[in-house]
Amino acid sequence: MTQEDLSIADPKMTAQNVNVFYGEKQAINDVTIDVGTDLVTAFIGPSGCGKSTFLRSLNRMNDTIASARVTGKITLEGEDIYDPSMDVVQLRARVGMVFQKPNPFPKSIYDNVGYGPRIHGLAPTKADLDVIVERALVRAGLWDEVKDRLNESGTALSGGQQQRLCIARAIAVDPEVILMDEPCSALDPIATAKIEELIHELRGKYAIVIVTHNMQQAARVSQRTAFFHLGTLVEYGKTTDIFTNPKQERTKDYITGRYG
């Protein structure tokens, strides 16, 4: 287990003293955290603790909510992502996102995956796009299941396949970070296992941040775990440490199932 030994000397993303407000209500309170380049980071915590909110502030998806306001500093490779000169569209191409419920476009499987590369101009020719789509689907472990029906609608797939299609869609634009917002909460156990397997395989290629309230899942897939509670970051460290030897009382209570 060499990866766990990596310290986060060279973080992909950093957040310093981040607060998120929805109107008057404060959803995130002074969170400071680094996300490692080759690691899977899990955000855990009881529902409503702000972990999804925080996740959405990492690629500025909160911009779509008119009343949301973010203070503090979040950087990607040292660049402040809330700086006015930061182009939000390019940011999201670099920090991809997979949502709670699979949300394929009602287009063909091919077009679902090809959409991102097309709008970002990553594929000058159709042949290039074919390559990108195939590579993304292979990486998402979906290629063998769909290679003969790339022109069928993405919505015709099963739930688990849809979610892997969404992951393929995110991979296709070659992001640096992939944010996953409870990607398995709408899936059955077998589909969940496949997604987790996929996360294992993607590790090292992308920085992955996954929000989950399934603690076993966090323990299985991540190397770093952050525990959120009531909008604050309670504890952050190596996953093994958090689960075997939490430093904070609240973390211990949550992990042992005292509340949540």
Add this chain to the structure above:
Amino acid sequence: MQTRIARRYAAERRFRLIGLGAVLLSGAFLAFLLFVMVGNGARGFTYTNVAVPIDFASTPLTVDAARLNDPDADQLIANAGLADIVAFAAEEALGDDGDELISENAWKEVRSAIKDDPELMTGRHVFDLPASSEIDMAAKAGASGALGARIAELRRDGRLSTGIHWPFFRNADATDPAVAGIWGALKGSVLTIFIAFCIAFPTGVLAALYLEEYAPKNRWTDMIEVSINNLAAVPSIIFGLLALAVFINWFGICQASPLVGGLTLALMTMPVIVIASRNAIKAVPPSIRDAALGVGASPVQVVFHHVLPLALPGILTGTIIGMARALGETAPLLLVGMRAFIGDVPGGICSPSTVLPMQIFLWSDEVDRGFVEKTSAAIIVLLFVLLSMNALAIYLRNKFEKRW
């Protein structure tokens, strides 16, 4: 207790019957209306012709055959006295009243036949000429007295025949039902609706996209919303007043033209399209927007790549219904001058023109009895077009309706 229950059940049955009665009554109104229109209108599509032999050998038409394709050929033939030749031939063949049996415009049919085939100008040929309105009515509906006897006599001689009334589909308005047609009005309608669509559809859809996807919540957008909702309920004639004051008196846009009519109808239909489009856009689930934003699409790309295509069937359905309403609209167009008698098929969007519903209105005022069936026939054409449009809208709605 038993009797009370029986009474309550009787009341229940009565109530239910009243409800059924109301439904049947609505259906009966529609059936009666259609029945009356079809009953009157079916005969409007046919016309009675009288066979008249014309001998150009004895009464020559002195026109140079080489000039029949000239632009002023119509004038040329008219000046050569074709009308008199035809009238003379009719009296020769049918007796002293022959001239009155055929339509006063019958010679124009001969003229167009000659233009098609100059050979007809030589020798003797039998032409099926449109009967006068009076004879046509009597022949189709039956008549008594002297007129009835005359019709019977003509029938016996094999002079009368009934055929599809081509001038009805080919001509513009005229004062004589024998040659009056709906083509001018139909073309006017098409041009007007085309203009209205070209303006109302893009504007309406773009406005709906703005309000639904981008508009901040503030006083201005509230005002836009209130405006649109109220405009959708403003009586159509008010739009006519607006058009008269602004388009005609202020901007001086050509009066009575498809352009000004189309602009008027565009303003009237736009709110309808906006409301339908907003509903369609609202029905597109937010997860699609998230997904597109998540791979780095800009807000404009999200809307134009995803939301708009998904909402399009709903938008089109609303647009077709709005356009169908505009196509049947008369009142605002009365005020922008489209009420005038237009004897020519409109040439362009700025030439004087009328529209199909207006033609119906104008014909309904005509004194000549022959126009009653023409009016109903025009109504059948209009209803056919409108019902086809509505059917298309319903088909689109059912085909593309999605449950998310």
Add this chain to the structure above:
Amino acid sequence: MSFNPAALLLLIVGLGLIGWLAGRARSAMVAGRAGTKLHSRPQYHGWYVALWLFAPAAIFLAVWSSVAPAMITNDVLASEAAQRLPAFGFERSAILSDARGVAQGDQPSVRIEGAGPLVEPYRAATQKYGMIGIAAMLALALAGGLFAFTRIRPDFRARSRVERIVMGLLLLASLVAILTTFGIVLSLLFESIRFFQLVSPAELLFGTYWNPQSGAAVEGTFGGIPLFWGTVLIGAIIAMIVAIPIGMMTAVYLTQYAAPAVRRWVKPILEILAGVPTVVYGYFAALTVAPALRNFAVMIGIPNASTESALAAGIVMGVMIIPFVSSMADDSINAVPQAMRDGSLALGATPNETIRQVLIPAALPGVMGGILLAVSRAIGETMIVVMAAGLSANLTANPFASVTTVTAQIVKLLTGDQEFDSAKTLAAFALGLVLFVVTLLLNIVALRIVKKYREAYE
């Protein structure tokens, strides 16, 4: 080369296309040379150049083609030949338009004597301003295009710029709604104020004699009460007596009793009824219903029965409104929570008792709102009353007599050969203002009721 706006528009669209291709190609080249990635994809650079080429030129074109005719006329009037023009308004403009027609090639030769000498000045002025306009437009297009072209750099945010323009376009589209509303209010107000300078508002609103004459406004002939009464009698009384019971009962039957199959068939039939154009209803009323009613009235011995009766127009208008009432009632009844209905049925109430005592009272606000909307629609309806209700302004409660309405009078006042500023045409705008205000109030009240009602059950 003449100044033909349509052709010129095509020309700048073509230029825009060239700009698009050039911008796209250059952005790709620039990026290739610098060896960096473009911020925006080449096509956005293309759009940026195309828009800068097209928009200023198009705006100039629109402005120029609306002001150029006036400038041409000014030039012509300053010419020597124009000094001999009659000073008199009508003749003067006829001669001018005749000369213009020849100069611009719309007609082969002058029709009016005296127009001949003006043709040449017209032709010269047209030529001159045409050339100026075309030159200025091309200069603008090139300047805009060059400006945009020189800004292309790898880090230039062409997409953001283009998208900002798109957003502006969307905003502009939604402003059309406000402009229309303002246009209606201002044009109605403006003409009405001119009318009220001739006739006092009190007379229009409270006078009881309506008989406008051509020419100068005659005191006492613009009393609107007979029209308002006729409108109310036809639209709010007779039509509603027909439409409310039938529409309501149709909705009740369809929502509560009818099998789904019946519902599936009846609803489209009602939609057809709603889709029949009003001119067809008008013709139906005038051709079939009115004579039948008159015969009936004569049979039962009612004096002064007219073929243009309020009853005929009202009944047919009621039929037209049925689908509207029924669909509003349908929505309101469906919005009542199922629990209320179940509660009543569980107590042993029959369906009709449930409907009458629970559902309809619960749905009443929504139904009332719907009825107000229906009334607003009925009083604004024009063709049926124009064709079937007649034009004589009688103040009578006899439904077999002829009455007239606001909308019918607007049409009557504005058709025929009228000077636009005569008291008669201005009166039409004043009537329009009254109609607009009344329907607006009805709509606002109705929408508020319906909204409150919906909120109550959400």
